[in-house]
Amino acid sequence: MIKISHIRKSFDGLEAVENVSLTVNSGSIYGLLGSNGAGKTTLLKLLSGLYVPDEGLISIDSQPVYENPEVKEKIFFIQDTPHFLPHYTTKQMAQFYESIYPRWSEERYQELVAIFQVDIHKKIHRFSKGIQRQVAFILALSTLPEVLILDEPLDGLDPVMRKKVKGLLIDDVAEREMTVLISSHNLREVEDLCDFVGIMHKGQMMIEKDLDDLKSDTHKVQIAFKSGAPVPPGIFDSVKVLHKEKRGSILLLIVKGKEEEVTASIEKYQPVIFDILPLTLEEIFIYEMGDVGYAVENILG
Numbered sequence: 602m603i604k605i606s607h608i609r610k611s612f613d614g615l616e617a618v619e620n621v622s623l624t625v626n627s628g629s630i631y632g633l634l635g636s637n638g639a640g641k642t643t644l645l646k647l648l649s650g651l652y653v654p655d656e657g658l659i660s661i662d663s664q665p666v667y668e669n670p671e672v673k674e675k676i677f678f679i680q681d682t683p684h685f686l687p688h689y690t691t692k693q694m695a696q697f698y699e700s701i702y703p704r705w706s707e708e709r710y711q712e713l714v715a716i717f718q719v720d721i722h723k724k725i726h727r728f729s730k731g732i733q734r735q736v737a738f739i740l741a742l743s744t745l746p747e748v749l750i751l752d753e754p755l756d757g758l759d760p761v762m763r764k765k766v767k768g769l770l771i772d773d774v775a776e777r778e779m780t781v782l783i784s785s786h787n788l789r790e791v792e793d794l795c796d797f798v799g800i801m802h803k804g805q806m807m808i809e810k811d812l813d814d815l816k817s818d819t820h821k822v823q824i825a826f827k828s829g830a831p832v833p834p835g836i837f838d839s840v841k842v843l844h845k846e847k848r849g850s851i852l853l854l855i856v857k858g859k860e861e862e863v864t865a866s867i868e869k870y871q872p873v874i875f876d877i878l879p880l881t882l883e884e885i886f887i888y889e890m891g892d893v894g895y896a897v898e899n900i901l902g
């Protein structure tokens with residue numbers, strides 16, 4: 602289990618991460634989302650022990666991470682630009698990781714090389730960006746990490762490879778209870794991968810929630826009444842309306858609440874049109890960011 606408590610990190614007076622706390626349960630996938638410059642990469646570097654926090658505690662299975670080799674053996678961090686030793690081939694990098702990660706699995710490495718079909722004798726820096734990322738996944742998963750930290754992991758991978766990588770991650774989470782923390786801007790990609798999401802903005806954690814709860818809690822609603830009929834007063838008394846907008850005779854809303862309750866409270870007024878649709882993670886993200894003054898686009902589409 603990853604536990605981050607009241608962590609702070611500043612650079613030259615700029616608070617990159619400000620009093621952030623989060624917990625990631627073993628065997629789950631946590632999606633760290635947020636605006637540009639929100640502090641996501643800084644948080645991942647703090648978690649992987651690359652940065653020392655100014656304040657707060659970070660632990661994995663109750664052991665502090667910073668300068669703790671025992672814990673670091675359980676973690677693998679694939680940065681937004683994966684790092685390899687200069688002029689090394691995949692085979693040489695594999696030998697290097699085998700010497701520093703005690704849980705390194707040669708069998709898993711051979712399996713992954715066969716899956717991705719990379720030339721292990723070619724110098725990694727000569728590969729394209731996407732293939733370098735595939736190499737990073739081969740090496741990372743061969744260390745059998747307990748905690749895998751990923752910064753924009755699917756960036757540069759083609760759709761077939763993205764699907765393959767997602768499948769491998771899900772398998773390791775299911776089979777060995779691997780814990781994954783992913784930072785991404787690609788909300789559609791994390792939507793079907795993560796159990797939990799946290800949204801950061803300006804160094805702070807704005808919301809942290811179970812993805813299913815987050816999605817089942819917020820809906821897009823379209824309603825219309827018989828031609829010219831006004832919207833009945835009181836219709837929204839038992840519904841929390843987050844956003845309301847009229848388009849011709851159709852009223853578009855974003856509401857919070859359980860789907861059955863929202864449906865019941867609107868249907869009793871017998872609208873001629875009534876649709877209730879789930880919001881995508883992308884729509885929830887844009888709405889939440891708008892709530893804190895970040896540029897909002899019209900998400901009602």
Ligand SMILES: Nc1ncnc2c1ncn2[C@@H]1O[C@H](COP(=O)(O)OP(=O)(O)OP(=O)(O)O)[C@@H](O)[C@H]1O
Binds near residue numbers: 638
């Ligand atoms: N090594 C550093 N030295 C100085 N400032 C830094 C350093 N690393 C990050 N920052 C600053 O900290 C803030 C958070 O940066 P960070 O890279 O963590 O954001 P992010 O959420 O990953 O952003 P993006 O989504 O744009 O990649 C930014 O204002 C950035 O300029």
